[in-house]
C-alpha cells in the first residue's frame with residue numbers, strides 16, 4: 001500500500017494503519033480495558049488525541065515561517081489546551097486517579113504519553129504540562145515505569 005507504519009506478524013500477516021495496529025497490539029497484550037465500556041473510554045481519549053494531528057499536519061505543511069509561528073502558537077494555546085482539558089474531564093469519570101481509564105495502564109495512557117513526550121515536544125519546544133498538574137504527574141509516573149523508561153533510553157534514534 002506504500003505507507004508506513006506496517007506491522008508484520010510472523011513474516012506473513014501485514015497490518016496497515018497506525019490506529020488499527022495500536023488497537024490490535026493493545027487488545028492482544030491487555031491494554032484495552034477490562035470491559036467494553038472501558039474500551040470505549042480508551043477509544044474516546046485515543047480519538048481526542050488523534051484529532052490533534054489534522055491541524056498539526058496543516059501547520060507542518062505551511063511554508064511561510066511567520067504564519068507557521070502564529071499557527072503553532074494558536075495550536076498550543078487553544079487547540080492543545082482544549083484537548084488537555086477534555087482529557088481531564090474524561091478522567092474525572094474514572095474510578096481512580098492513577099490511570100486515565102480503569103485501574104491499570106491502557107492504550108489511553110500510552111498514547112497520551114507518546115503525544116506529550118514526543119509529538120508535541122517535537123513541534124512545540126516550549127510545550128509543558130505545568131498548567132495541568134494531574135496530567136503532568138501521570139506523564140512522570142508513566143515515564144518512570146521500568147519498561148517504558150528502558151525503551152526511551154534504548155530505542156533507536158530516529159528523526160520522527
Ligand SMILES: N[C@@H](CCC(=O)N[C@@H](CS)C(=O)NCC(=O)O)C(=O)O
Pocket residue numbers: 002003004005016017018019
Ligand atoms: N492513516 C495512516 C497514515 C499513514 C501515513 O501517512 N504514513 C506516511 C508516513 S507518516 C507514509 O508512509 N507516507 C509515504 C508516502 O507518502 O509515500 C496511518 O495512521 O498509518
